[in-house]
Amino acid sequence: MTVDKGYVDAPIDLSLDLKSEIKRLKEEKHAVILAHYYQKGEIQDLADYIGDSLALAQIAQKIEAPIIVLCGVNFMGETAKILCPDKKVIIPDMNAGCSLADSCPADEFEKFIKLNPGHTVVSYVNTSAAVKALTDVVVTSTNAQQIVESLPADEKIIFGPDRNLGNYINSITGRNMKLWNGACHVHEQFSVQKILELKAQYPNAKVLAHPECKDVVVRIADKVGSTAALLNYAVNSQEKEFIVATESGIIHEMQKKCPEKVFIPAPPEDSTCACNECNFMRLNTLEKLYNCLKYEQPEVVVDGEIAAKAVKPILRMLEISEKLKL
């Protein structure tokens, strides 16, 4: 058995019912599976908890089980490990990175901070542990607005790495945060033209957009919010049709919660690629999840010094969120 490829590359008996084996292993090892809404539906269905980035961090913080299997991308595994240093945090495929986190290397972000002295550093959770270690307060798409608003009105702020989320927060809070120029390759791809064509076809459909989308998409959206916020909107809305401008994995839970409603994934600019799927999130498969649980590998490891610094802005975010009941 080896994890050289970033996941356990061990043969699996083809006669096994993987779903029942995953459930069995999970119970036997007292492991808890957390899955992000962008995971494949079959993985979401096996998870003990599904949620957005904020919910996954909040749940990880409270979990008592000795093993956390984080089905998402690396920064989510790192956040769980930083919050639960005594637990074993495993992830089905270590290759599950994030283009947004990668758009902000820690050494370059540090130079940006030094070029802007006297600024409070607010970082999106989609960052490496090393970037979080340079940060004053972490935010997710669920709490970014409220956390920025909790800072004094005249506070000078650096926001990284997502320029789209940063622009959106500037526009709704009236702040003038200095933005790092990063973006997510999935959310940047949504085509406003194609969304408008869909609107012509489904005139009653509401457009749901994640704030990582470009501002032209956000401006035509009926609801802008995190995956959890978009899901809640769809569940509570009287409307029956929705055009969904975020990673299409969220539609699995939307459809489960609202079987009578219609969810249409927003198309990317380049219709020859499945750009509304995050290739990193989709690296996790039932096979890799099974082997990950069986061998308890690959394990998320965060450098102790970095973790000691990174935990502070994450805890600050969780404390503010708890106070605000987010």
Ligand code: 13P
């Ligand atoms: P959420 O904060 O909605 O979970 O978003 C995470 C993410 O990776 C968006 O691309």
Ligand code: SF4
């Ligand atoms: Fe990162 Fe974008 Fe994938 Fe979210 S959808 S994990 S921001 S690459």
